Amino acid sequence: MRIAILGAGVAGLTSAYYLARDGHQVTVLEKSSGVALHTSYANGAQLSYSYVAPLAGPGVLPKIPPWLLRRDSPLRFYPALDLQQWRWLLEFVLACNQAQSDLTTRRLLELSFYSRSLMHAFVGEEPQIEFAYARGGKLVLFSDAAGFDSARRLLDYQRSLGCEQDALDRAQCMELEPALTDPASSLGRRQVGGIHTPSEEVGDCYRFCVGLEQRLRAMGVAFALDTEILRLVGQGGRVAAVETRSGPVEADHYVLALGAYSAHLSRPLGLRLPIYPLKGYSLTLPVGRTPALSPRISITDFKRKVVYAPLAEPGGDFLRVAGMADIAGHSEKIDPVRLHQLFEESRLAFPNATDYAAGPQSMQPWTGLRPATPKGTPLLGSTPYANLSLNCGHGALGWTLALGSARAVADVIKGVEPQVHIANFALKKRD
């Protein structure tokens, strides 16, 4: 079959990979001049297979008013005269209950464990693609006893779902991660304990995508870069063509992988994808002269909702710092206030990880739009259009879930039963 992949982020490229392996003739359409230059560019780098609980949880609603009032809170809401924004918020609020959160977590764990097994196969089969991949484990740190207690209570539930995790006291956390012993580290001082997941991994999503692009070209996949999609043309229950700035593109099947722009471009077809952007920020710090004072393993500061991932790149060792969730529309402009806030979080948490005197501008400042659904589950597989499949809406987990999502979508197109319950991620699923 001739298959057109719409979007060259990590979702589109991994879809192209499995579809090309299945023997299809694949073309990737992308508006930018290169692959993965949007949300898949400088994300938190976490392959966070055991931490998939959605943002919409039972404890979130009471936290929202103080978050919205504080200028330095991890979540900010910029109200707009935008029906999509308010509809998304309403569905998000309705999803903030224990039953829905548990259901979403179980569904996402199935997909994330499947993605992990595919990642392990991928690095074995494609050893030439280097992307600072490391299986160093992850430590989620808590700053108050109540938060740590409730995380410990969750351990048994998480274990029953297949997660291998341990609760570590304050001293054990410091032993595991020497950067926390730095007397100047505010995170080291305030942490009261953490949950350690040895099986968690990190990797540079952008380098993965660039390596994958080269592999795909070698496999015969065509790339139409600088090709902005203007419209999907529907006809008789099928997509007849995709109109682009460079003219129409026709294929037998289309995979929609447009990240935060997926809802906008599918609306004229009568599809309502509940995807809204949650804007986040990252900095990439060159690790300073005393590497022991920068985290060796992936760290999450649970209180401040900031993640830290060590990345061993060809140019040296780096620390990727990511956080913030702004409900603020589709602007991809960097807000200097939010960027400075992330910079300060990092400077206080790991003050000797790098030379902070140079300021955030010297640390590869970046912003990206998480393509978030209110419940936190991506949209995968069939649509009412017989030749249009979805692979979008992965929110804060698109890198983690990429391989499993792409394989499942490729299986649907192939007409075989995917190894995950694809119905859990179907567009029509309302629970």
Ligand SMILES: Cc1cc2nc3c(=O)[nH]c(=O)nc-3n(C[C@H](O)[C@H](O)[C@H](O)COP(=O)(O)OP(=O)(O)OC[C@H]3O[C@@H](n4cnc5c(N)ncnc54)[C@H](O)[C@@H]3O)c2cc1C
């Ligand atoms: C701050 C931050 C930290 C994150 N950290 C993590 C993490 O640690 N782990 C994790 O698993 N996930 C993380 N994520 C989420 C992850 O990065 C995303 O879920 C993932 O990159 C989404 O990939 P995508 O391919 O769906 O979207 P994108 O990467 O945005 O790709 C969509 C592509 O479609 C193209 N496109 C859009 N419109 C058009 C058009 N009209 N015509 C042609 N092309 C078009 C875009 O140019 C883009 O290349 C993070 C996100 C952010 C913002």
